Amino acid sequence: MDFPPVFWELATDWYQISMLGGYFHHKKVDQIAVFDLFYRQLPNHREFIITAGLEQAIEYLTRLRFDPEAIEFILAHPAFKQYPDPEGFRAYLQAFRFTGTVLAVPEGTPVAPNEPILEVIAPLGQAQLVETYLLCVIGHQSIVASKAARIVQAAQGKVVIDFGTRRAHGREAGLLGARAAYIAGCSGTSNVLAGMLFGIPVVGTQAHSWIQSFPTELDAFRAYVETYPDNNTLLIDTYDIAEGTRHAAQVxxxxxxxxxxxxxxxxxSGNLATEIPRVRQILDQAGQKTTKIVVSNDLNEYKISDLAKREPEFLADIFGVGTEMIVARDDPALSVVYKLAEIDGCPCIKLSSGKVTYPGRKQIFRTKDGDVLASGEEDLPGRPLLQPVLVNGTLIAPLPELADIQQYCLEAMKTMPKPLTVTISPNLTNLVEILTAKYAQIKPKGKHK
Amino acid sequence: MDFPPVFWELATDWYQISMLGGYFHHKKVDQIAVFDLFYRQLPNHREFIITAGLEQAIEYLTRLRFDPEAIEFILAHPAFKQYPDPEGFRAYLQAFRFTGTVLAVPEGTPVAPNEPILEVIAPLGQAQLVETYLLCVIGHQSIVASKAARIVQAAQGKVVIDFGTRRAHGREAGLLGARAAYIAGCSGTSNVLAGMLFGIPVVGTQAHSWIQSFPTELDAFRAYVETYPDNNTLLIDTYDIAEGTRHAAQVxxxxxxxxxxxxxxxxxSGNLATEIPRVRQILDQAGQKTTKIVVSNDLNEYKISDLAKREPEFLADIFGVGTEMIVARDDPALSVVYKLAEIDGCPCIKLSSGKVTYPGRKQIFRTKDGDVLASGEEDLPGRPLLQPVLVNGTLIAPLPELADIQQYCLEAMKTMPKPLTVTISPNLTNLVEILTAKYAQIKPKGKHK
Known part of the structure; x- marks a missing residue:
């Protein structure tokens, strides 16, 4: 299915382009910069964030080119009317490739606020340009994965399936949201494309319209299993749940x-805590003991936990979760930021209240007692979380398969320090103090836009 | 910039495909169905929803095809292992085109719960398949447009700009969110691609990293305006706002x-209510009376209204709004549904408590006193909102330009009945009663999945 070509290189804020033009004009594009991508604050009700979206971030960085039409669009902007060197800048954009180095925390890792998820070391022009896209792709998938982790945990080992695409923020958010939910432990998705592109198991049931389009519910059930004798889940609540269950049992x-x-x-629909045991009983009595019970209807981690309490045998087998997970409804945006940590070999710092940044290259060491955020050259006990992924623009090893990311994520959540505390290493603390003293009089206050 | 081809025809729930296979097997694919797309409940704090996303919905319907690879992926699913007629279904998918008729409320119209935004009249197989994609694309843009309308209203005629892409649910949500925000009255966006594809004015300022990458703030400002002498907005809060303003005034x-x-x-950053008048005063005293003040920092309609109260001269000129608008943070999903209203000439109804549907084809008549939801054949006073867009799969007239949609939307919000009440016409009420009596004993209860 064809859509017109889209110039995703322009999926960025205009100021990235205008600053790029400025850096080019002032011969600063090739100063080496270090930027950190991290989040500032935990979303409501979260104890950590599961990182996700690295694969799409890397795909973007390695494919980034400016198509001629995109370049002409840029140069036609009013800002470029008096631009001193349009031909030079056009040539720069034509030759643009991302040649930087990226270290990243592996996808599926629980991380705390202020811990760098990505460290981008690249010529300033390149490192700055990619800010918007990286924030957007990492922020989105991380917020969905983190919500999904809570829902999977509430399900206590029962299967959770993503049913969210219809309520996602567009088709792509549905697709990549399914990916993120799978990383955090969902077992499958209703999104067919997510199955094709990412190998996620694709599942589904029926709509009420299927039932309604046949003269009777029993006709509808029989017709469905005639088509799918070994792959069928029947929707039993179109008319009356008990009656629907008996029809299903008969089929x-x-x-x-x-x-x-x-x-x-x-x-x-209905009161799941009372309906589920009743449905189980009818099925069992009719000899349908292996038939699974799938439940849905605006589920989230609270409703699933509540169900476990109110229906203590917890007989549902599969939870289909839609809206609440795919948009992370209770807190749908992550405070991801992308901050300059070093320029031309000089570490940078910001001192605004509540908006501290840590200077220079860094490493996170994870120990069973908590994380230590250290300077990049330090070698401390624990597992170093930031690992090189791109070196000089080239992928140094294939990215992991999605199923392996899921397994890693589930293990990482099990073994992570609880609570996930972060201490700053003495070396990094020392560097912060030196720079604080140096900048004390000018007190930087702002943040990026 | 190239990405591998994506089979967007599979951006749907698996059950749409499995039901399609079932309808094909049972020779029901060509029964004519009528589906309504509407929303059930107002999101928190909203009084209406602004419809948006029709252009993308129509683009999908007119381009919908199954690529051979997508077909093979479908037929390789476990459900199709025992499928009775895989060759027949393959041929059906190969020839698949959307040949239905679509009536729609124009983009940018304020609508109430239960009012059909789209009416799809098509062979059952086609009408069912497109459910997920239509819900997703209309739901997303409508929720963003509706949030943007509130923010634009709070700004009392001042300029509102979308700065949200970095916090959107992926690159596409940023792009189409910018489109939706523009429909509801935003004046521009930072998203460059939205400028290229939709003609939205593209604007931007600078990041703090620009300022930080020069030895002094004054150097940074001078360098920027040297590059962009007639298109410049300087970020004055990196170190100290008053000092930054004086530097800007000097430049x-x-x-x-x-x-x-x-x-x-x-x-x-900072306390905008006190900073804005101070900045205005410094600029004015330095003879920079035409210099606009742009403010940002997690703004939403409440913060802007509060600013208008606490800073009664309301001196800011432009509000840059990001996260809160692009994800509609206080209620990020719309309860959009897609319900069977008629099949094979017979109107359908659902009677579940709180989940009523209205049977058959319909029309909405907007009058100054409120809307009337009527049966499709009725001709009542008021402006009929549902207008044909696709007839037998073909676009009957070019869709409006985005700037015209914005103008229509602003006018429609001004002239809409307040509050936006909906009454049901006597004819439609009568039809509901007849069908209620007919179905009284089987009481449908569920909803789609």
């Missing part, structure tokens, strides 16, 4: 006689 | 001597 018996099985039933 | 004077002007200054 299950008919399937058994032909050597097939009724895979599952889905409940999408 | 403004230097520009004046060369026949140029200082366009603006931006404040991105």
């Amino acid at each position: 299950g018996k008919e399937l058994q006689q032909k050597g097939h099985t009724l895979g599952g039933v889905r409940i999408d | 403004g004077k230097e520009l004046q001597q060369k026949g140029h002007t200082l366009g603006g200054v931006r404040i991105d």
Whole structure:
């Protein structure tokens, strides 16, 4: 299915382009800069953030080019009317490639505020230009993965499936949200494209419109299993849940006689805490003990936990979670920022209240007692989280498969220090103090835009 | 900039595909169905929703095709292992085109819950398949446009600019969010691609990293205006706002001597209610009366209204709004649904408590006293909101330009009935009663998934 080409190199803030033009004019594009990407504050009700989106960030950096049409659009902007060297800047954009080095915390790692998720070391022009896209792609997937982690935890080992695409912020947010949710432990998605591109198991049930389009519910169930005798979950709440369950059980018996099985039933309304045991009982009594119960209906971690309390046998097998997970409804944006840490070999610092940055290149060491944020040249006990991914613009090793990222993430959440505290190494503290003294009189206050 | 091709025809829930396979197998794909797309409940703090996303919905419907690779992915799914007629279904998918008719409320119209935003009249297989994508693209842009409308209103005629891409749910959400925000009255965006694709004015200022990368703030300001003598907004809060303003004013004077002007200054931190008048005074006293004041820093409609109260002269000229608008932070998802209203000529109804649907084809008549939701064949006083856009798969007229949609939207908000009440016409009420009596014993309860 074809769409017109989109110039994603322009999916950035205009000031990245105008600053790039300025750096080029003032011969600063090639000063080596170090930028950190991190988040400032935990979203509501979160104890950590699961990093996600690195694969898409790296794909962007390695493919970044300016198409001729994009360049002409830039140079036609009113700001470039008096630009001193349009031909030089055009040539710079034509030759533009990302040639920098990127260190990253592996996807699926729980991280705390102020811990660098990415460290970008690149010529200033390149490092600055990529800010917006990197923030957007990492911020989005990390916020969804972090919400999904909570939902998966609430499900206590039961299966959680992403059903969110229809309520996502567009088709791409649905696709990449499915990816992020899978990283944090979801078992599958309803998003077919996420299955094709990322290998996530693709699952689904039926809509009420299927049931409504047949004369009776039993007709609708029979027609469905005739088409899909070994891959079927029947939606039992279109008319009456108990009656729907009996119809499903009857179809299950008919399937058994032909050597097939009724895979599952889905409940999408009603009081789940009372409906689930009733449905289980009807199915069991009709000999449909292997039939799974899928539940949905605006679920989130609170509703699932509540269900576990109110329905202590916790008989549902699969939770289909949509809106609440795909938009991280209770706090849908992460305070991701991208800050200059070093320029031309000189470490930078900001001192604004509540907006501290840490200077220079850094490393995070994870120990069982907590993380230590250190200067880049330090070698401390613990696992160093920042690992090189791109070196001089080139991927140094294939990125991990998504299923491996999920496994790593689940393990990392199990073994992470709890709570996830961060202490600053003596060396880094010392550097902060030296720079604080140096900058004490000019007190930087702002933040990026 | 190239990315691998993406099979957006698969950006849908798996159950749309499995139901399509079922409808094909049971020879129901060509029964004519009518589906309504509407939202059930107002998001928190909203009095109406501004519709947006129609252009992207229509683009999808008119381009929808199944690539051979996408078809093979579908047929390789476990559900299709025992599928009775894979060759027939493959041929159906190969020939798939959307040949239906779509009526839509024009983009930029304020609508109430339960009012159809789209009415899709198409062969059942087609009408069902497109559900997920349509919900996602209309829901996303409508939620952003509706948030933007509130922010623009709070700004009382001052300029509002979208600065949100970095906090959007991915690059596409940033792009289309910029489009939605513009529809509801924003004057521009920082998103360069939104400028290129949609003609939205593209604006920007500077990052603190620009200031930090020069030895002094004054050096940084002078360098910037040397590059952009007639298109410049200087960020004055990196070190000290008053001092930054004096530096900017000095650069403004230097520009004046060369026949140029200082366009603006931006404040991105601090107590805006006290900083803005102080900055205005310093600029005015230095003869920089035309220099605009741009403010940003996690703004939303509440903070802007509060600023208008606490700083009664309301001296800021331009509000740069990011996170809060692009993710509609206080309620980031719209309860959009897509419901069967008629199948094979028979109107359908659902009776679940709180989940009522209205049967058959419909029309909305807008009068100054409120809306009337009527049956499709009725002709009542007022402006009919649902207008044909696609007829038998073909666009009947070019879609409006984005600037015209914005103008229409601003006018529609001014002239809309307040509050936006909806009454049901006697004919439609009558039809509901007839169907209620008919279905009374089976009481449908569920909703789609």
